[in-house]
Amino acid sequence: xxxxxxxxxxxxxxxxxxxxxxxxxxxxxxxxxxxxxxxxxxxxxxxxxxxxxxxxxxxxxxxxxxxxxxxxxxxxxxxxxxxxxxxxxxxxxxxxxxxxxxxxxxxxxxxxxxxxxxxxxxxxxxxxxxxxxxxxxxxxxxxxxxxxxxxxxxxxxxxxxxxxxxxxxxxxxxxxxxxxxxxxxxxxxxxxxxxxxxxxxxxxxxxxxxxxxxxxxxxxxxxxxxxxxxxxxxxxxxxxxxxxxxxxxxxxxxxxxxxxxxxxxxxxxxxxxxxxxxxxxxxxxxxxxxxxxxxxxxxxxxxxxxxxxxxxxxxxxxxxxxxxxxxxxxxxxxxxxxxx
Amino acid sequence: xxxxxxxxxxxxxxxxxxxxxxxxxxxxxxxxxxxxxxxxxxxxxxxxxxxxxxxxxxxxxxxxxxxxxxxxxxxxxxxxxxxxxxxxxxxxxxxxxxxxxxxxxxxxxxxxxxxxxxxxxxxxxxxxxxxxxxxxxxxxxxxxxxxxxxxxxxxxxxxxxxxxxxxxxxxxxxxxxxxxxxxxxxxxxxxxxxxxxxxxxxxxxxxxxxxxxxxxxxxxxxxxxxxxxxxxxxxxxxxxxxxxxxxxxxxxxxxxxxxxxxxxxxxxxxxxxxxxxxxxxxxxxxxxxxxxxxxxxxxxxxxxxxxxxxxxxxxxxxxxxxxxxxxxxxxxxxxxxxxx
DNA sequence: CCACATTGTGGGAACGTTCCCATGAGAAGA
DNA sequence: TCTTCTCATGGGAACGTTCCCACAATGTGG
Numbered sequence: 001x002x003x004x005x006x007x008x009x010x011x012x013x014x015x016x017x018x019x020x021x022x023x024x025x026x027x028x029x030x031x032x033x034x035x036x037x038x039x040x041x042x043x044x045x046x047x048x049x050x051x052x053x054x055x056x057x058x059x060x061x062x063x064x065x066x067x068x069x070x071x072x073x074x075x076x077x078x079x080x081x082x083x084x085x086x087x088x089x090x091x092x093x094x095x096x097x098x099x100x101x102x103x104x105x106x107x108x109x110x111x112x113x114x115x116x117x118x119x120x121x122x123x124x125x126x127x128x129x130x131x132x133x134x135x136x137x138x139x140x141x142x143x144x145x146x147x148x149x150x151x152x153x154x155x156x157x158x159x160x161x162x163x164x165x166x167x168x169x170x171x172x173x174x175x176x177x178x179x180x181x182x183x184x185x186x187x188x189x190x191x192x193x194x195x196x197x198x199x200x201x202x203x204x205x206x207x208x209x210x211x212x213x214x215x216x217x218x219x220x221x222x223x224x225x226x227x228x229x230x231x232x233x234x235x236x237x238x239x240x241x242x243x244x245x246x247x248x249x250x251x252x253x254x255x256x257x258x259x260x261x262x263x264x265x266x267x268x269x270x271x272x273x274x275x276x277x278x279x280x281x282x283x284x285x286x287x288x289x290x291x292x293x294x295x296x297x298x299x300x301x302x303x304x305x306x307x308x309x310x311x312x313x314x315x316x317x318x319x320x321x322x323x324x325x326x327x328x329x330x331x332x333x334x335x336x337x338x339x340x
Numbered sequence: 341x342x343x344x345x346x347x348x349x350x351x352x353x354x355x356x357x358x359x360x361x362x363x364x365x366x367x368x369x370x371x372x373x374x375x376x377x378x379x380x381x382x383x384x385x386x387x388x389x390x391x392x393x394x395x396x397x398x399x400x401x402x403x404x405x406x407x408x409x410x411x412x413x414x415x416x417x418x419x420x421x422x423x424x425x426x427x428x429x430x431x432x433x434x435x436x437x438x439x440x441x442x443x444x445x446x447x448x449x450x451x452x453x454x455x456x457x458x459x460x461x462x463x464x465x466x467x468x469x470x471x472x473x474x475x476x477x478x479x480x481x482x483x484x485x486x487x488x489x490x491x492x493x494x495x496x497x498x499x500x501x502x503x504x505x506x507x508x509x510x511x512x513x514x515x516x517x518x519x520x521x522x523x524x525x526x527x528x529x530x531x532x533x534x535x536x537x538x539x540x541x542x543x544x545x546x547x548x549x550x551x552x553x554x555x556x557x558x559x560x561x562x563x564x565x566x567x568x569x570x571x572x573x574x575x576x577x578x579x580x581x582x583x584x585x586x587x588x589x590x591x592x593x594x595x596x597x598x599x600x601x602x603x604x605x606x607x608x609x610x611x612x613x614x615x616x617x618x619x620x621x622x623x624x625x626x627x628x629x630x631x632x633x634x635x636x637x638x639x640x641x642x643x644x645x646x647x648x649x650x651x652x653x654x655x656x657x658x659x660x661x662x663x664x665x666x667x668x669x670x671x672x673x674x675x676x677x678x679x680x
Numbered sequence: 681c682c683a684c685a686t687t688g689t690g691g692g693a694a695c696g697t698t699c700c701c702a703t704g705a706g707a708a709g710a
Numbered sequence: 711t712c713t714t715c716t717c718a719t720g721g722g723a724a725c726g727t728t729c730c731c732a733c734a735a736t737g738t739g740g
Contacts, residue, residue: 005459005483005696007695007696007697008696008697009696017719017720018719018720018721019696019697019698019720020698020699020719020720020721020722021718021719021720023696023697023698023699024698024699024718024719027698031716031717031718031719032718032719033717033718033719036718036719048479048482048483050453050456050457051457051696051697052398052457052459052695052696052697053457053458053459053697054394054397054398054403054458054459054695054696054697055398055695055696055697055698055725056696056697056698057394057697057725058392058394058395058398058695058696058697058724058725058726058727059696059697059698059699059724059725060697060698060725061725061726063394073413073419073422073423074416074419074420074423076414076416076622079413079414079419080414082413083413083414083440086440095454095458097437098438100423100426113390114435116390117390117391117392117393118393118394118435119345119392119393119394139388142388143345143388256626259626260626281622282416282621282622282623283622283623283626283627286596286599286600286623286626286627287623287626287627287628288627288628345726347725347726347727348726348727349726357689357690358689358690358691359690359691359726359727359728360689360690360691360692360728360729361688361689361690363726363727363728363729364688364689364728364729367728371686371687371688371689372687372688372689373687373688373689376688376689391726391727392725392726392727393727394725394726394727395695395725395726395727395728396726396727396728397695397727398694398695398696398697398725398726398727399694399695399726399727399728399729400695400727400728401695401696
């Protein structure tokens with residue numbers, strides 16, 4: 001079978017002209033006879049010619065491709081961000097190479113190698129929950145490849161970042177709970193290595209302080225985001241001699257798991273215990289009760305991060321700047337925290 | 341700045357040997373002196389050398405990349421399929437290039453061009469709801485590039501396909517509804533151009549016939565899968581003089597929308613009306629009531645499709661065969677159709 | 681001691697583009 | 711008529727890899 005794809009050389013031979021001429025005709029070079037261009041275009045069309053990007057990219061030593069490394073694409077959050085980034089990339093004539101770390105550090109390191117070997121022009125990264133060493137990302141800096149972090153970022157790395165104002169969102173959540181009269185608010189948090197999760201915890205603590213609610217260490221739990229463990233922690237909280245009257249979960253999947261336990265106990269929400277999440281999962285609005293949560297501008301986050309990156313690629317900036325783009329969160333109140 | 345990535349030539353120069361030797365050392369060629377190999381490896385490590393895939397792929401005239409074209413990645417279905425495909429691809433040393441048609445025919449055509457120009461070794465495609473012409477996919481056959489369709493397939497194209505047994509799944513749904521005593525079962529279907537959706541409709545009709553339930557054309561609606569329209573159709577059904585006592589929705593997102601309307605009317609499920617979906621969306625199990633639906637083996641579908649494709653690439657098959665891989669669906673009964 | 685295999689290395693083609701530099705033909709100006 | 715200029719095209723380098731072929735130095739068998 002003909003494994004050979006048609007090239008400009010094939011076209012050149014057929015028309016008895018040089019490959020240079022064909023190339024010029026196809027790329028729209030001005031100094032080419034209209035008649036020649038016409039012939040070339042027709043044959044290219046007829047033969048289904050498609051430029052070999054590999055050859056072009058090799059010679060141009062740029063791929064017009066940006067890499068995106070995300071922890072996962074199972075929850076709806078990252079796909080939405082990717083969608084935004086992809087749009088911005090496409091508008092600028094860039095392709096997108098996506099890879100997932102599956103929340104594993106080693107896979108993330110492998111992903112960076114894939115990006116390097118495929119010669120992406122820039123990278124968007126949201127780190128895994130395991131990642132604590134950033135040597136693999138430093139490699140990009142050493143090679144002069146622009147990098148932008150989003151959502152799951154690290155302050156240790158001097159690099160532009162796009163995040164939602166987690167502190168503000170979490171603070172609003174706390175004020176909402178407090179305003180409905182809750183006094184014993186538990187927080188099921190995640191690894192405090194993660195910047196945004198740490199910010200949520202800080203807001204939790206600061207809000208307690210501001211409203212003169214004593215902090216009870218029993219009510220603050222940091223877990224590893226492994227959803228299967230949520231049950232254990234929620235049961236622990238409910239079994240306390242003085243159980244919480246509200247639960248602020250670090251994200252929606254956690255809150256959803258928690259709600260299952262609470263329902264199974266026959267407790268009523270929000271009276272017995274109010275529950276809030278963070279990041280508006282697809283399921284949150286359809287649950288019963290609906291889950292109070294924070295809507296993050298996912299699409300905008302993707303767009304912003306991509307635009308930032310494309311700008312760096314365009315300007316050929318060698319220095320990475322420490323820069324924070326902070327997007328606004330939005331509190332949406334549903335039945336899990338307030339009777340409607 | 342040094343936009344130049346280190347190449348085997350740089351290493352060769354530094355060590356005063358030829359690029360051939362460096363290449364051999366790195367690829368593990370047997371006839372290389374261990375000492376030389378050692379030196380090369382060390383320098384490569386020190387200089388963070390990463391093979392330039394573009395150059396390799398150009399010369400090998402294969403990219404070890406498979407393309408995947410899907411309608412969207414917003415619902416959980418396609419991401420899960422992609423995940424399965426990606427796993428299989430990775431195990432075989434292949435990368436994956438993902439693109440979405442956003443359910444638009446023209447975007448899908450553009451996507452195929454991206455695949456061609458990036459010289460993917462094979463393509464997995466799930467067509468958009470608009471697609472009725474398959475010339476763009478025929479191009480792959482003409483160029484000898486293997487293609488496998490999955491989920492959203494077309495019988496017009498002589499090509500291997502991986503699908504779930506939609507007929508069986510839909511038939512089981514119908515038997516379940518009938519067994520709970522439902523007599524007036526509505527079906528909110530989609531474009532019958534789509535093979536799997538057509539199969540579901542056929543099962544609906546056949547089940548009615550088998551159980552001697554008269555078919556009422558009023559109860560069968562085909563819509564364009566634009567979720568915003570679901571409200572209209574459900575209201576229409578509920579307002580019929582003789583409204584349905586069960587609704588079989590073509591997929592879960594449709595069912596979820598329908599349930600919102602039904603709840604708003606204050607009707608109770610499943611007594612006033614039972615609702616079932618298809619394809620187990622993330623939200624389905626958390627809703628109240630839980631949504632009865634069909635679990636599709638998404639992960640397995642991705643794996644199977646990718647393996648089929650990789651096999652074709654491997655065997656260098658020029659002829660496309662008409663082949664159906666049919667995966668088993670699984671009925672999961674929840675509160676929307678049966679009291680528990 | 682000579683023919684011949686073995687070992688390790690180098691040279692250069694090939695993959696398909698683009699782009700710089702030549703080059704030929706014809707037109708324009710003196 | 712000769713120089714100069716423009717127009718359209720051709721030739722070949724470059725991008726970074728692998729792999730075929732050549733070849734020198736060493737080892738081996740007669």
